[in-house]
Amino acid sequence: MARLHVIKAGMLTTVQDRGRWGLQSRGVPVAGPMDPCSHRLANALVGNDAGAATLEVTLVGPELEFDDERAVAVAGAEFELAVDGRPAPVGVSFVVAAGSRLRVGHRSRGARAYLAISGGVTVPMVFGSRATHLVSVMGGIEGRALKPGDELPLGVPMRPRRSSRIPLPSPIVLPDGHATIRVLPGPQQEYFSSGALDALQSARYKIATSSDRMGFRLEGPRLTHARGADIISDATPLGVLQVPASGQPILLMADRQTTGGYPTIATAISADIGLAGQLGPGETISFVVCSHQEAMAALIAQERALMAVEASTGS
Numbered sequence: 001m002a003r004l005h006v007i008k009a010g011m012l013t014t015v016q017d018r019g020r021w022g023l024q025s026r027g028v029p030v031a032g033p034m035d036p037c038s039h040r041l042a043n044a045l046v047g048n049d050a051g052a053a054t055l056e057v058t059l060v061g062p063e064l065e066f067d068d069e070r071a072v073a074v075a076g077a078e079f080e081l082a083v084d085g086r087p088a089p090v091g092v093s094f095v096v097a098a099g100s101r102l103r104v105g106h107r108s109r110g111a112r113a114y115l116a117i118s119g120g121v122t123v124p125m126v127f128g129s130r131a132t133h134l135v136s137v138m139g140g141i142e143g144r145a146l147k148p149g150d151e152l153p154l155g156v157p158m159r160p161r162r163s164s165r166i167p168l169p170s171p172i173v174l175p176d177g178h179a180t181i182r183v184l185p186g187p188q189q190e191y192f193s194s195g196a197l198d199a200l201q202s203a204r205y206k207i208a209t210s211s212d213r214m215g216f217r218l219e220g221p222r223l224t225h226a227r228g229a230d231i232i233s234d235a236t237p238l239g240v241l242q243v244p245a246s247g248q249p250i251l252l253m254a255d256r257q258t259t260g261g262y263p264t265i266a267t268a269i270s271a272d273i274g275l276a277g278q279l280g281p282g283e284t285i286s287f288v289v290c291s292h293q294e295a296m297a298a299l300i301a302q303e304r305a306l307m308a309v310e311a312s313t314g315s
Contacts, residue, residue, distance in 0.1 A: 002067040004117065006150040007101065011060035014132040015121050015140035015152070016114075016254075017053040023127055024235060024258040031133035034112050034213060034254050034277030037171045037306065038076030042116035044310045045073035045093045047158055052120030053130040055146075057113040059280060061104020062146065064115075068098045070154065071118040075170060077110025077278060091170070110174040111280035119155035135214060135255055171305040172274045177283045178204065179275050182290040182298070183241065183266035188231060191263035192243070193224040197289065200241070200249070200265060204284040211281050213255035215242075218285065222247035223265060233259040239268030239276070241287075251276065251285075271298035 006013075016039065019032025033039035033056055040050050055062070061079050073093040074081060081088035082103045088094055096102055104115070123130050123140055132140030141150055185197060205220030229245035235258070236242070241249045242262040251268065252260075253276070268276060269290065279285060290298075 002070075002119075002154045004067070004121070004152040004154055005065040006062060006146050006148055006152070007065055008063040008103075009146040009148055009150070010057055010062035010104065012058035013062045013146045014056050014058075014134070015053050015123055015130055015146075016056045016132060017130045018051050019131045019254070020127050020129040020133075020139075027258050028127055029133050029136060029138075029255065029258055030238070031129070031131035031139060032254050033114060035076050035114070035172060035274040036277075037274040037302065038112070038278075039114045039116075040306055041170055041309060042073050042075035042114040043120075044306070044313045045075065045091075046071045046116045046118045047093075047313060048116055048118065048120050049158065050310070052116065052155075053123065054117075055115040055121065057104055057115055059107060059111060061107070061113070063101060063103045065101045066096050066098060067154075070096055071157065072096050072102065073116050074104070074113050075116070076113040076172070076174075078108045078174065079113050080105035080108075109176055110278040111283075112277055117154060118157035122153045122155040133255055134212075135257075171302045172278065175275060175278055175283070178285070179279055179283075180286045180288055181272045181276050182269045182295065183287050184269060184292065184295060185266050185289060186264065187267070188234075188263035189265060191225055191227045191231065192265050193226045196223045196225075196265060199223055200287050201289060204286050205249070206284050207279055207281050209281045213253055215253050215256055216251040216276070216279070216285070218249050218251060220248070223249060225263070227263075229263065230261055231263050233261045234264075236260045237267060239270070239273050240264045241266045241268070253277065269295040269298060271295065271302045
């Protein structure tokens with residue numbers, strides 16, 4: 001079996017597929033990519049199924065060596081790429097020869113990139129997924145980030161290895177240190193004072209350095225409770241804004257817990273999750289309330305854009 005050898009691991013590089021959906025009621029967390037759109041785009045560029053496992057690269061990239069020839073693509077955050085010291089293109093697929101080394105170098109914009117390899121990364125499935133969940137130490141390689149010396153098994157490519165010359169548009173416009181995220185009110189809006197939703201939209205929040213894949217701890221306008229800061233534990237969907245007693249919201253992301261006991265003032269719309277996932281510690285985020293119709297229109301437009309890329313690449 002062909003393998004990918006980790007020479008340098010980067011800051012936080014993990015194996016991610018679409019995640020363990022449908023098991024939260026049993027206490028199994030979802031995990032998966034912080035930017036689902038870029039994960040799917042990278043897979044499309046190399047002819048993989050949308051659910052194939054990629055490498056999520058965070059802030060500082062890895063250096064990898066290939067056993068055999070593979071098509072490779074990187075989508076999401078903008079990184080400099082080099083194969084055996086020669087620049088490689090971003091946003092298109094390219095072929096890496098057997099024995100060559102791919103280095104993910106300087107980052108210019110965005111926080112997370114997705115490195116897809118034809119055939120996908122085929123670490124063992126855990127509860128139907130290869131995704132790494134760092135908190136529970138599950139999936140990927142021993143439930144952790146990659147480290148030097150790791151060897152990742154690669155699957156059989158679904159289609160012939162190839163390069164593409166024309167960059168395809170990404171549904172995600174990368175943030176340059178700030179992003180505006182659209183939200184829908186609730187589901188526990190009644191637990192907050194009448195002005196809390198306006199306060200949420202009144203100024204930017206800074207993403208604290210203690211933030212991670214589980215959630216973004218935000219520093220900004222304090223949101224006041226009307227009925228206390230505790231509720232009976234409830235399910236925690238992707239993108240909910242929980243508010244503990246401090247009044248400082250927490251945006252729950254890919255590695256979130258399955259349930260939580262803090263009330264939720266609003267939930268980020270599905271179409272903006274990938275944009276939020278491209279933010280890093282120290283950067284800022286604004287929230288704006290939108291309608292359900294606007295949320296659905298944004299999701300439909302994003303899905304159409306992804307489907308167009310998949311159709312053009314034969315994925």
